[in-house]
Amino acid sequence: MYWTMSAILFVLWVLGLISGSTEGRWVHLLLIFSMVTLILAVARRGRGALA
Numbered sequence: 887m888y889w890t891m892s893a894i895l896f897v898l899w900v901l902g903l904i905s906g907s908t909e910g911r912w913v914h915l916l917l918i919f920s921m922v923t924l925i926l927a928v929a930r931r932g933r934g935a936l937a
Contacts, residue, residue: 888927895920 895916902913 888923888930892920892923892927895923 899913899916899920902916
């Protein structure tokens, strides 16, 4: 689930940059959210391997 959310947010970030109609720095929040979900996915996968 986290992998999917991360991929979707990253694609939205790229589309926001390509479209040229970015709202200043707000589009970069998508990248930050994408990285957070990616870190959660990696952490969850690592924890699952130990359990």
